[in-house]
Amino acid sequence: MELSPFYQELISSLNRGLLVSIALIVPSVLGGIVIGILAGSVRVFGVPWLRKAADGYAAIFRGTPLVVQLFILYFGLPNLGIYFTPYWAAVVGFMLCSGAYQSEYVRGALLSIKRGQYFGALSLGFSGVQTIVWIIIPQAVRRALHGCGNEIIYLIKYSSLAYIVTCIELTGEGKTIATEYFRFTEVFLVIGVYYLVLVSIASMILKKIETKWHIPGFGLH
Amino acid sequence: MLESLSVIKASLPYLLQGSLLTVGIVIGAMLFGLLLGLAGAVGLVYGNRLVQVVLDFYVWFFRGVPILVLLFLFYFGLFNYLGLNFTAFVSVIIILGMVTGAYQANIFRGAILSLPRGQFKAASALGMSDIQAIVTIILPQVLRISIPAWTNEFSIVLKDSALAFVIGAPEIMGRAQFIASRTYQHLAIYMTAGILYFFLTWIGVSALARLEKKIRIPGYSC
Amino acid sequence: MPQDVPVLSVKNITKSFSGVPILKGVSLELREGEIKILIGPSGGGKSTLLQCMNYLVAPDQGQIWLDGEEICITKKRDVYAYRRRVGMIFQDFNLFDHLTAIDNVAIALRKIKKISKKEALIRALKELEMVGLADKGHLYPAELSGGQKQRVAIARALAMDPEVLLLDEPTSALDPELIGEVIAVIRALANKGMTMILATHQIGLIRNLAHEILFMEQGLIVERGTPGELLSRGNPSRTQGFCDRLNELYDEN
Numbered sequence: 001m002e003l004s005p006f007y008q009e010l011i012s013s014l015n016r017g018l019l020v021s022i023a024l025i026v027p028s029v030l031g032g033i034v035i036g037i038l039a040g041s042v043r044v045f046g047v048p049w050l051r052k053a054a055d056g057y058a059a060i061f062r063g064t065p066l067v068v069q070l071f072i073l074y075f076g077l078p079n080l081g082i083y084f085t086p087y088w089a090a091v092v093g094f095m096l097c098s099g100a101y102q103s104e105y106v107r108g109a110l111l112s113i114k115r116g117q118y119f120g121a122l123s124l125g126f127s128g129v130q131t132i133v134w135i136i137i138p139q140a141v142r143r144a145l146h147g148c149g150n151e152i153i154y155l156i157k158y159s160s161l162a163y164i165v166t167c168i169e170l171t172g173e174g175k176t177i178a179t180e181y182f183r184f185t186e187v188f189l190v191i192g193v194y195y196l197v198l199v200s201i202a203s204m205i206l207k208k209i210e211t212k213w214h215i216p217g218f219g220l221h
Numbered sequence: 222m223l224e225s226l227s228v229i230k231a232s233l234p235y236l237l238q239g240s241l242l243t244v245g246i247v248i249g250a251m252l253f254g255l256l257l258g259l260a261g262a263v264g265l266v267y268g269n270r271l272v273q274v275v276l277d278f279y280v281w282f283f284r285g286v287p288i289l290v291l292l293f294l295f296y297f298g299l300f301n302y303l304g305l306n307f308t309a310f311v312s313v314i315i316i317l318g319m320v321t322g323a324y325q326a327n328i329f330r331g332a333i334l335s336l337p338r339g340q341f342k343a344a345s346a347l348g349m350s351d352i353q354a355i356v357t358i359i360l361p362q363v364l365r366i367s368i369p370a371w372t373n374e375f376s377i378v379l380k381d382s383a384l385a386f387v388i389g390a391p392e393i394m395g396r397a398q399f400i401a402s403r404t405y406q407h408l409a410i411y412m413t414a415g416i417l418y419f420f421l422t423w424i425g426v427s428a429l430a431r432l433e434k435k436i437r438i439p440g441y442s443c
Numbered sequence: 444m445p446q447d448v449p450v451l452s453v454k455n456i457t458k459s460f461s462g463v464p465i466l467k468g469v470s471l472e473l474r475e476g477e478i479k480i481l482i483g484p485s486g487g488g489k490s491t492l493l494q495c496m497n498y499l500v501a502p503d504q505g506q507i508w509l510d511g512e513e514i515c516i517t518k519k520r521d522v523y524a525y526r527r528r529v530g531m532i533f534q535d536f537n538l539f540d541h542l543t544a545i546d547n548v549a550i551a552l553r554k555i556k557k558i559s560k561k562e563a564l565i566r567a568l569k570e571l572e573m574v575g576l577a578d579k580g581h582l583y584p585a586e587l588s589g590g591q592k593q594r595v596a597i598a599r600a601l602a603m604d605p606e607v608l609l610l611d612e613p614t615s616a617l618d619p620e621l622i623g624e625v626i627a628v629i630r631a632l633a634n635k636g637m638t639m640i641l642a643t644h645q646i647g648l649i650r651n652l653a654h655e656i657l658f659m660e661q662g663l664i665v666e667r668g669t670p671g672e673l674l675s676r677g678n679p680s681r682t683q684g685f686c687d688r689l690n691e692l693y694d695e696n
Contacts, residue, residue: 138541139539
């Protein structure tokens with residue numbers, strides 16, 4: 001069966017867009033996790049002024065829409081002479097926003113670890129660093145995994161906002177074709193399928209990791 | 222700097238008007254989502270196989286497709302295709318409502334499953350029909366324990382409503398974009414918009430926290 | 444059995460928490476193979492004393508000697524080194540929730556004593572055997588009963604070859620039917636000559652195991668003596684009265 005020329009063009013554009021989307025998602029997810037771990041740890045263990053700063057960061061980025069953050073990065077900062085390319089505006093915005101949400105899960109995970117775990121380690125002669133590396137982090141990772149995974153799924157979907165700051169990825173490529181042929185329903189249904197596949201693959205991988213790392217007593221589903 | 226301030230001052234009433242529209246969108250979508258979510262959760266837990274499959278698909282679809290894609294799909298595509306002439310405002314309420322409905326269905330489903338099984342049995346033992354048991358015994362408890370998750374959902378919908386401008390709804394973001402493109406004060410205007418969203422989130426979250434406190438019953442520590 | 448140089452001794456330990464004095468100058472000595480039992484009402488400072496003796500809580504004042512050497516804490520490292528020589532058992536076990544029973548015992552050997560994984564596991568298995576849990580090594584804390592958790596915790600402490608074992612109400616968090624298995628392990632340790640100090644309300648341990656009973660109240664040791672001295676019939680001691688009340692509770696159950 002041959003695809004009609006419209007669908008051939010659609011699929012080849014969307015595949016091109018998909019690559020851009022992936023190029024947006026991967027560094028954003030990784031950056032978001034790194035920022036989330038740093039900010040989350042600071043929010044629990046940091047000295048007061050640092051903790052306040054990290055709390056403020058999380059509150060601001062979680063309290064405002066991602067699209068506002070992207071607009072400020074891409075359209076606003078040039079008022080101060082700071083210019084981002086569309087791609088970098090999107091990636092930086094995604095990282096900062098995702099990092100704020102991730103920090104919330106990291107913080108929750110760290111706070112959920114009982115004091116006794118520290119006592120147990122210290123009483124055996126573990127140093128502070130050893131306690132964190134061997135006892136706290138392995139537990140916190142498992143506690144945070146589910147929430148952080150959900151945040152990654154959100155980020156995959158919100159990567160579609162890159163198109164608003166003119167970084168033409170999956171949604172942007174589709175919009176161009178849809179407008180050109182005025183066939184919104186078909187085009188956006190197909191795009192929807194692309195995202196569903198992306199999200200489903202990511203969920204499957206995350207579920208695999210969760211199952212693999214599952215330990216009785218850690219309340220993961 | 223001065224210029225930015227005067228632009229902000231001049232455009233603030235216009236943006237505040239937009240925030241009324243934002244509030245309308247959020248309230249509309251949350252209530253629509255509440256209906257869908259409650260019905261969906263009841264169907265997911267108590268429905269027959271067919272109902273469950275349909276609802277599973279609904280939840281999977283609306284949780285897996287980006288809002289932006291859904292806005293384009295429904296507003297420019299399906300609604301047109303079906304000959305439905307909804308305004309952008311109504312369309313956004315319906316679309317965001319369907320998305321949050323999918324998330325809320327999951328929230329309420331979890332809450333129903335967390336209730337002790339005895340609750341339903343006790344209601345049946347008193348002679349209630351299944352529907353009576355669900356409406357008078359199960360759902361009131363479910364709503365109560367779901368308030369924190371629902372609050373979270375509210376703040377997500379509020380932020381998602383900022384995407385309504387892509388189909389031309391003149392809410393905060395739509396108006397901010399309009400002003401910014403004319404005054405070139407992008408930074409100042411979008412910062413102002415951000416602050417408005419921040420305040421709206423804060424107001425809504427505090428109000429819901431107050432509601433939670435008000436209807437607190439001993440034993441529901443969630 | 445007791446020898447001349449105490450294994451562990453503390454002198455004039457004081458500790459306050461936000462201005463409230465919890466320990467008001469406590470001194471005691473543990474000789475090799477000696478078992479001392481701390482009793483007294485809760486809030487009397489027993490737990491804080493044991494935590495000070497492990498340096499989990501740094502005492503405000505006072506001295507600690509281990510093996511005849513005064514412990515001078517100048518660096519953090521000194522604390523770690525000291526704790527490795529003094530084992531601690533907690534009321535609520537504090538097993539590492541993410542590690543299996545055997546890994547709970549092995550982890551300190553591997554990460555602190557830098558013993559190879561294989562050797563650490565062999566040693567850990569030996570300790571689990573000692574507490575009768577050789578077949579439970581693969582289970583996680585969430586899969587163990589309270590009594591089993593406490594026995595793993597004891598095995599974990601013993602694996603470090605501590606010179607002294609501090610036990611802070613090791614059976615208080617356990618269901619009555621699980622207390623016996625932990626007491627049996629403690630008795631076995633006593634028979635092997637382990638030096639121990641133990642805060643407990645278990646009347647049987649107090650009577651049969653203690654070389655000396657220390658009655659603590661309001662941050663001070665207010666009474667001390669052998670079980671024979673303090674618990675003889677008709678003795679008006681605080682200890683006797685306290686144990687009578689424990690007995691009553693025990694009988695009621």
